[in-house]
Amino acid sequence: MNQIVVVGAGQAAIWAAKTLRSEGYEGNITIVGDENDAFYERPPLSKQVLLGEVDHESLKIFKDEIVAELNIELLKPVKVTNIDRQNKTVYTNTDQTIAYDKLLIATGSKAKIPVKEWSSYDNVVSLRNIEDSLRIEEKINKVDKIGIIGGGWIGLEVAASLSKRNIEVTVYEMNDRLCARSVTQEVSDYLLKLHEQHGVHIRLSCKHLDLNQSDVNQSINVQVDNDVNNIVTYDLVFLGTGAHINKEIAELSGLETSDGIIVDEYCQTSDPDIYAAGDVAIHPNLGFCIQSWSNAQHQGVVAAQSMLDQKVAYEETPWLWSDQYDKNIQILGSPADIDNCQLVIRAGESNDDCFFYLDREKKLRYLVAVNNNKIVKMAKRWIKAEWPIDPEVLKDQSFNLMKIKPK
Ligand SMILES: Cc1cc2nc3c(=O)[nH]c(=O)nc-3n(C[C@H](O)[C@H](O)[C@H](O)COP(=O)(O)OP(=O)(O)OC[C@H]3O[C@@H](n4cnc5c(N)ncnc54)[C@H](O)[C@@H]3O)c2cc1C
Structure with missing residues (x-):
């Protein structure tokens, strides 16, 4: 084996590459990432970066020297568009064809935009990467009042960071409680109280929301449940409306998928030469994608070990954190x-x-x-x-x- 290709240049990818080298693999590692940036920590984007406490430069997962020592061929910004499993090659949007002996799919997820048109509004933003963060940074100093759609982790972290910056914040959640997918009722109640104590307005059970851009300053009107008396105008609207798992290339190439890519405890997909790790991979025991920093790191490590025929099962208890106030x-x-x-x-x-x-x-x-x-x-x-x-x-x-x- 002399050619390992990794799709995606995020957290799972760099941990896989680091593990391959530390376990003695001397062949080629090619990582293909579709962003301008690679190998950086996303969690601070909604916390310290939004608070102006750290800059994007400080987000590197490893120092440049360490990444250089890994001797990776990094192609960016380049998108993998398909996998030819029979000929063991991947295709890119730059018309490159890259052969692999083993392939790791570590394509993560992206911000889910519930209505396509919303992403065309100048003052509607979301947050997944440095580019999004720069866009928010450019606008935020002119914002007095923000509407946040979605009371999940990212929405709540953004609410906490911006209310600390003295911006008036309203969170709209369609469920009858906050973070309903990942915490219990008691914890949802705790979060609600925490945010209300800090002056954030929380509106639960907003089943149907509409956004439109007004002519005045391109501010955004948020309308709840088609009620003309229930419209509020914001300088900026943040979409924290969940994640879209980047599983398209796996689907196109016929790998087994459901909400994400199906893998076993060794991060191996239905094709023995293809592995998946991080947000995009379904947890083998829990049956859903765990979108967390530690999951991406550990699965990256396990996938690399598996590619080298070291069978170390992924058995980590799911763990994630959030910082709010x-x-x-x-x-x-x-x-x-x-x-x-x-x-x-x-x-x-x-x-x-x-x-x-x-x-x-x-x-x-x-x-x-x-x-x-x-x-x-x-x-x-x-x-x-x-x-x-x-x-x-x-x-x-x-x-x-x-x-x-x-x-
Ligand atoms: C704002 C924010 C805050 C967060 N806070 C926390 C937190 O507090 N605690 C926590 O545990 N987790 C947190 N997370 C989640 C954590 O950062 C992710 O779970 C982790 O980054 C997932 O790593 P990954 O390698 O699977 O994917 P990513 O780091 O997303 O990397 C995937 C990369 O692949 C690229 N890609 C996708 N498709 C292609 C393609 N076809 N070709 C080439 N490249 C492609 C993507 O653009 C991306 O660069 C946060 C995430 C965000 C966005």
């Missing part, structure tokens, strides 16, 4: 199957609460922890070891959780 919110596990779980809340100072969900055997299945990295670290061990945990000790703020031991 002074709260670092960490989520461990998935809320997908916690129906019969018992909720135990460990209250913290300044509303820094932890929400533990224990199954019938008192094993921790899911945790949301606010400003408590220590507990998250311990909980990762509890989940891995499947320790039963006494709910009473979790509740008891005077009990040192470090003392929890296997029964």
Whole structure:
């Protein structure tokens, strides 16, 4: 094997390339990315960058010297348009044909735009990459009032960052609670309170929304439920309306897909020479795409190991974080199957609460922890070891959780 090709130049891609080299692979690595930029951290875009605390230059996942040592052939901005699996080649929009022995699809996701026309409005923005971030930066100083469509993680982070910049923020969510896909009712209630305390207006159950551009300053009118008395005008509208998984090249080439690309625990697709990692890959046990920083990193590593015939299964517990105001919110596990779980809340100072969900055997299945990295670290061990945990000790703020031991 002498030619590994990676499609996408994001987080999963660079971790795969780094692992290939650290595991001794000396052949060619070609990475094809369709952005002008490559290998940078996206999470700060909605946090520190939007707050003006860091610039785009500081987002590099690895220093330039480290990337140079990996000896990657990086083609950018170049888009892979199709995969010819029979001849083991990929085609690009620049008319290149690149042969591969093994191929990794790490194409991530992009901002979902619910109505195509909205993206043509000058003052409607979304945020997935540096280009989007530059567009927002260019406009934001002239904004007094913003409407955010979507009360998911990105919408809420943008709400927190912009309200800190003294912009009046209203969030419109179609569900009857915030972050409904990824957290429980109790955590949604917590988030609602947090944002309202910071003066953000939250409007839930906005089932039908319309946007149109007014003639005055190209400001944007947001209309709820076709009600002419329910129209508010904003300087800028931010779309935090979910992600579109970039699985098109996999579909076109006949790989097995559903909401994303189907892979096994070794990140291998239905074609043994093609792997997928990161946002685009469906988690083998959970059955959906986990769109998180740590998932992209770990799957990138596992995919690289698999390409080198080292079978190391991907077994990480899903973990993601979000920063809103002074709260670092960490989520461990998935809320997908916690129906019969018992909720135990460990209250913290300044509303820094932890929400533990224990199954019938008192094993921790899911945790949301606010400003408590220590507990998250311990909980990762509890989940891995499947320790039963006494709910009473979790509740008891005077009990040192470090003392929890296997029964
Ligand atoms: C604003 C923002 C904030 C976030 N905050 C957090 C957070 O706080 N915590 C957390 O856990 N996660 C967060 N995430 C999610 C995290 O950044 C992603 O899960 C992670 O970047 C996914 O990595 P990836 O390698 O799968 O995809 P990406 O990093 O998206 O890289 C994929 C790359 O492939 C390119 N591409 C797509 N199709 C093609 C093609 N056909 N040819 C060539 N190139 C292609 C894409 O343009 C992109 O550059 C955030 C994401 C965003 C956008």
